[in-house]
Amino acid sequence: QDGTRELVRARWGMPSPPQFGNAPVTNIRNVKSPHWRRWLGVESRCVVPSTSFCEWTGEKGSKRKVWFALDESRPLYFFAGIWTPWQGTRKKAEGEMDHELFGFLTCEPNAVVKPIHEKAMPVILRNQAEIDQWLSAPTAEALEFQRPLPDSELVMLS
DSSP states (O other): OOSOOOOOOOEEOBOOOGGGTTOOBOEEOOTTSHHHHTTOSGGGEEEEEESOEEEEESSTTSOEEEEEESSTTOOOEEEEEEEEEEEEOSSTTTOSEEEEEEEEEEEOOOTTTTTTOSSOEEOEEOSHHHHHHHHHSOHHHHGGGOSOOOGGGOEEOO
8 A cells, every 4th residue: 555565475366256156267258347446546456476377178078288388497477467455255155254355367369379269368567667657547457458468478388
C-alpha cells in the first residue's frame, strides 16, 4: 500500500468467477470481465519470476511437456501478474486460513507457442522498465503488455 515492493511467497491460483465453481485460476486472459477488472489496479499487480514455462501437447494418456524460454540459457524474466488476499480452504488438511493468491495474464500466442498451445501464452516482462511500467502505470497503459512476445524473442527448448 505504501508503494514498497516486497518478495512474498504466494499461492498459485486466483479465485474463479462464481459461474466456474471454486477451481483456482492461474491464467487470466479476459481482463474486460468484471471479475478480473477489480484486480487490475496498481495495488493488485505483481510480477512472477520465471526462467521458462511449459505447455502440454499430445493426446490424453501420452501428453508431454514442451518448454519455452527467452533463449537456451533460460535467463530470468517475469510474468505480468495479479494477486489478492483471500481467506478460505485450499487444501482440506490445512483448513481455513488466510492466503495471498496470484495468477498471471495471458495473451494470444506468438508463432513459437501457437503450434503447441493455440489459445494463449503468458504475458512476459523482459526488463526493469517493463516491470516498472506494469507495476505503476495506469491500468490502460499497463494492459498494453497483454500482447505476444515477438517471435524472435522466445525459443522452444528441445
